[in-house]
Amino acid sequence: MSAANNIERIVTSGTFELDGGSWDVDNNIWVVGDESDVVVFDAAHTAQPIIDAVRGRNVVAVVCTHGHNDHITVAPELGRALDAPVLMHPADDMLWRTTHPDSEFRSVEDGFVLRAGSVEIRALHTPGHSPGSVCWFAPDLQAVFSGDTLFNGGPGATGRSYSDFPTILESISGRLGMLPGETAVYTGHGDTTTIGDEIVHYDEWVARGH
Known part of the structure; x- marks a missing residue:
């Protein structure tokens, strides 16, 4: 299975x-699946470009990798437009409520599995950037959708409320670092990288935190 044929990127600004x-x-939004069924990762800023990218396919879920406003901006709107549940880890409920006090999401926990056509995608709870940050691993695509947990260049930011640097390092080493090195990392912002290209710098990140 070719990842290039199953993963599409949309970029929105806000x-x-x-x-x-x-x-x-x-922000990067990722549409993942096949010609019939897809999952949308993150709902950033503007709904219409995401709806256009879906191209009428069945949307299994609109997945929010975490609760920061730029990743959930249009999540309720997308859920309604695409007739799809909005999924997020409940540990980010307080962030969700800041942006969408009158809307609900469906809770997902570590190990939850989504299927979009022939593509299986598994939730990896990776707190640190936020308490409810989740990365989603698609083994058949050799891909992980990392939200803001891991970027091309290192861990996501931890200098604001509800974030913690030692926790994000533990998530990266204990969860993402266990994935095959060739696994492509499709990030919430910026360029794609691989687990192997990033994890070799882990000791540098640790030193940076002291």
Whole structure:
């Protein structure tokens, strides 16, 4: 199975807001599956480009990798438009409520499995960037959708509320670092990388935290 044929990227732009600050950001949204069924990873900023990318296919779920506003901006709207459940880890409920106080999501836990056509995708709870951050591993695609837990260049940011640097390091080493080195990392922002290309820098990240 070719990952290139099963993974599509959409980029939308807007703002990330937390702790009274606001930053301009470009977000990756990933549409994963086959010609019949797909999963949408993250619901950033604007719904229509995501709806267009789905191209009328059945959407198994709109998955929020975590609860920061730039990843859930249009999640309820997308869920309604695509007739799909919105999934997120419940540990980020307080972040969700900040953006969507009157909407609900469906809770997912570590080990939860989604299937989009022939593609199986498994939830890996990876707290640190936020308490409810989840990466999603698709073994047949040799791919993991990392949200803001791991980027091309290292761990996600941990300098704001509800984040913790030692916790994100533990998540990366204990969960993502156990994946095959050739696993492609499809990130929430920026360029794709691989587990192997990042994990070799782990000791540098640890040293940076002291």
